Amino acid sequence: MIDKTQNTAPNKKNKRRSISAEVWRRLRKNKGAMIGLVIAVLLILMALTAPLLLDYKKDVINQNISERLQSPSLAHPFGTDDTGRDIMNRIIYGSRYSLSVGFIAVTVSLLIGVPLGSIAGFYGGKIDNFIMRLADVFLSIPTFLLALVVVAAIGQSTFNLMLAVGVTSAPSFIRVTRASVLTARNQDYVEAARAIGVGDLKIIFRHVLPNSLSPIIVQATMRVGSAIITASTLSFLGMGVSPPTPEWGAMLSGGRKFIRDYSYMTLFPGMAIMITVLALNMFGDGLRDAIDPRLKR
């Protein structure tokens, strides 16, 4: 028996990451997911490199009245807005705001939702009831309205916008986390961990949570898209990022007055939002299919 095991030891390395490798293998087969992933990666790269390509003062917020309201041309592929700023530059730079709002808002909801959801799912009983009823109260208020109220209450700034969007999508993370913790906490290895003297907190974070991560990861990916939309909508209504910051929702809002004669001013930021959200959703969908073992063929 021992001989046998020693024979298998050398190919340890390629076997080691087999769970994540398996997910990646299945993800690669899914064309939609790969397109989504490629677009998302390109967008993130664009956001990261924007300050190297463009000078914020000169290219993004500098007004140039002589070139105002120009249609798309070689010099300005997406045209210029009512103060003569290049829309393509603003969209490229704006990806920094839109994406960071999306990712940070989701991080905020993860930070709120995952601990609360795990506590509710792990302990059950009164604590569970209390946390879940609280989540139900939040879920019963329309997400957008709630975000609007939060921003109105704590004041208007980019950071508050992220906070507002994050807080409002936290209840759905509480639910997802609780549901998957509920199944993981009854596993034998949790009881075994108790039997070797592991404390509750360590059991939750070391044994239960890592085994219930996959639905949370999927939920997070999908939520980035909707967080971007919520943030853009708030900016569109003038409750989010304030001008002249080139946030996509705020740009849509700025182009609204000119939509009859200069529709490209709303078309391009709108398309930027649409493509980003679509890419993230396609990737999220594919990730869910790849992670869910029940869909294994």
Added chain:
Amino acid sequence: MSDENLILDIEHLSVRYETEDGIVHAVNDISLKIGKRCTLGLVGETGAGKTTTALSILRLVPNPPGVVECKKMVVDGKDIGALTPRQMEKIRGKEVSMIFQDPMTVLNPVFTVGQQIAETIEIHEHLSKEEAYEKAISMLELVGIPGARAGEYPHQFSGGMKQRVVIAIALACNPRLLIADEPTTALDVTIQAQVLELMKNLKQQYDMSMVLITHDLGIVAEVCDEVAVMYAGRIVEQGTLEDIFRNTMHPYTEGLFNSLPNIHNRQAELRPIPGMMTDPTNLPPGCAFAPRCTYATEACNRKVPDLRNAGGTHLVACTAYDDPQFCIDRRKEHV
């Protein structure tokens, strides 16, 4: 046996599960004493309360719905009932370890086996991560798995290997008492023998005591010094290996032996115990085994029989022995 030589001393332990469908009397007033370096076999069929007894030693009976009542529960001189949950965590894995039935599900799938063995060591021995991992590797080697495999995940091991890993986790901190809950039930017969042999050797090497829960009398004969037979949450017969196997007294124990194939008489028909285990939510007022017992009389239904001394270390709970002439068929054959 004096108290100092006892590793486990339980008196009047009762566990019931209060569910919506009624109260399940899983363990009813049992007392057990295990000496140091002894192996006690806890035998009985499914649902006899063996696992619940084991879990209550570690205070792991889920509450609710479980309610544990116990007059005395002392492990290695420590009164388990009086400890705070914090102190209890220090006992688990350090003083008392448990091996669970199914090695397929007791290992956490997202950590390597090395990390899982190291976890116990980190908790109880205040070693650094690296030192704990080093020790984990040597534990793996102790149970016959090459240390190079410490970085692999549970799904890369076979069932028998996983059970070895589980044993390594249980023994990592040198426990005084090891509770093995059907450690070989999920394994095939060839691997069973290996794992039992390993446990027997390690028990000697580490100077441990052991409670072996099983329904396999063959394993008991091979590993145990003492045997307690449980039925419907009560101990019906208890004694040394010799007492139980040679001088069987209780009709239920006889029934267990009769359901085993006889190697000397291969033509003999197996005689299984008729009927089913009594419903633990609705135990009869008298002997729980009476409805299935061939020797049962009217007297059996009146009162739960007490454990009586049947000579030396041998205890038996059967009303039939009120009659000094009574003898079960198996012993007649032997005589």
